[in-house]
Amino acid sequence: MLIAFMRCVEPLDALIALDAALRGGMIAKEMHARLRGNRNGQLRQLLNRANPKARSPLETIARYELEEAGATPEAGAELPIGELDLLLGRLDIETDGHEFHSQRADWEHDRHRDQWLIAHGYTPLRLTARQVLAHQTVELVRPVAQRLGWWPDCASRP
Structure with missing residues (x-):
């Protein structure tokens, strides 16, 4: 669900959600494995920038x-x-x-x-x-x- 949300919003809004999800333990940096392929390049970059x-x-x-x-x-x-x-x-x-x-x-x-x-x-x-x-x-x-x-x-x- 978070991945679908991230595809629909601006990068800053996606990063806010990622930071909160990481801090709350709802996701892990290992989420990279689910973000394969060219269409997920920006999402992988945002995940790299996310900070718990x-x-x-x-x-x-x-x-x-x-x-x-x-x-x-x-x-x-x-x-x-x-x-x-x-x-x-x-x-x-x-x-x-x-x-x-x-x-x-x-x-x-x-x-x-x-x-x-x-x-x-x-x-x-x-x-x-x-x-x-x-x-x-x-x-x-x-x-x-x-x-x-x-x-x-x-x-x-x-």
Whole structure:
């Protein structure tokens, strides 16, 4: 059923479904064996890009758009402070949906994380759900990543 769905939707929507299915243990990367033949080439490519560490559609959208722009963020990077949404070099890209970032305790937790990250040489960059859904991820991330030397076209890295 997932394969039929993936054939009917845009690649980004298929990737969102794949990430969720992998994270939920509903499918495995071994699904490749069922995707033989020329007509499944794009589906195999999407499966290669799918990541079970994506915890939300916002993370998948941001990762997909950054990858399409030539960057290779790491999803679900583990640090002592916790799991990051996306890590590009030492730029922590957080996709803040309303559900997990709207209460005072959530806000304080996010500030504590940001302070820890800065103290340990990382730069946190928080994107709102509205920004991600409006497909502004690349335009917001690229200038910061370039300034820090973490965008792919930067000649030298810090």
